[in-house]
Amino acid sequence: SSEEKILPLGVPVFDFVVARIDGSEDIAITQGSSGEVSFAARLVAGKSQPVSFSLSGMPQDVWGSLSADMCDLPCAATIRLITLRALAPGTYPITVSAKSGNVERKFSFRMVIAKRATPPSVSLMPASPESIIPGEVFAFSSRVFGNPADTGARSFHATLDGSREI
Numbered sequence: 339s340s341e342e343k344i345l346p347l348g349v350p351v352f353d354f355v356v357a358r359i360d361g362s363e364d365i366a367i368t369q370g371s372s373g374e375v376s377f378a379a380r381l382v383a384g385k386s387q388p389v390s391f392s393l394s395g396m397p398q399d400v401w402g403s404l405s406a407d408m409c410d411l412p413c414a415a416t417i418r419l420i421t422l423r424a425l426a427p428g429t430y431p432i433t434v435s436a437k438s439g440n441v442e443r444k445f446s447f448r449m450v451i452a453k454r455a456t457p458p459s460v461s462l463m464p465a466s467p468e469s470i471i472p473g474e475v476f477a478f479s480s481r482v483f484g485n486p487a488d489t490g491a492r493s494f495h496a497t498l499d500g501s502r503e504i
Contacts, residue, residue, distance in 0.1 A: 352384030354411055356436040356443045363447055369454040370423035375447060379436050380412040389438040391415060396432055399425035400449070419449060427453040 356379040367373040379389055390408045399422040406415040417434065430449045435442060 352387060352439065352441060353382040354379055354389060354436070354438065354441065354443060355382055356389075356434065357445050358447060359414065364450050365419070365447060366450045366452060367419060367421055368452045369421060369425055369427065371454075372418060372420040373449075375417045375419070375432075376414060377417070377434060377445065378412065378414040379409070379443075386411045387438045389413075389436050392435045392437075393417065394433045394435065395430065395446075397425060397430050400430070402432075421451060423454060425451055427451050 356377060359376040359378050365373045365375055388408055388410055391404055391406070393402050393404065396402050396419075401420045403418050404415055405418070406413065409415065417432075419432075428451055430451065431446055432449050433444055433446045435444050437443075
């Protein structure tokens with residue numbers, strides 16, 4: 339190969355590269371959800387050897403798994419990152435290490451955690467509380483708070499069947 343490095347004694351030197359497939363430096367994930375990062379490793383010089391992968395830099399509230407912790411070059415793998423809701427919003431650097439014998443290559447990316455949207459709360463206000471009779475249709479309005487896209491008043495009609503309370 340034209341990329342093959344040769345020692346003075348004619349023995350090829352083993353070398354490889356590892357990098358994120360899409361070339362991006364960031365992955366955006368919302369608190370309590372997950373994301374994936376794909377990467378590839380390829381031989382640059384020498385004969386193919388098994389390469390092992392590991393992750394470092396993950397915060398306590400993140401679980402990460404590799405689709406393959408070892409492979410023969412060339413190969414690709416995916417990192418699945420699952421975050422807990424308790425993880426604080428912010429940017430966390432994650433490093434992927436690839437090692438074969440005494441050759442180690444690394445690449446890093448940033449996991450950007452966005453705050454989870456506040457679930458809306460709903461308050462119901464009967465149009466006339468004294469007019470609610472079990473089994474009959476009555477009107478009430480609601481007010482949604484928390485999610486700006488859903489905030490506002492809505493009107494509904496419902497039936498109270500006596501076995502359920504509102």
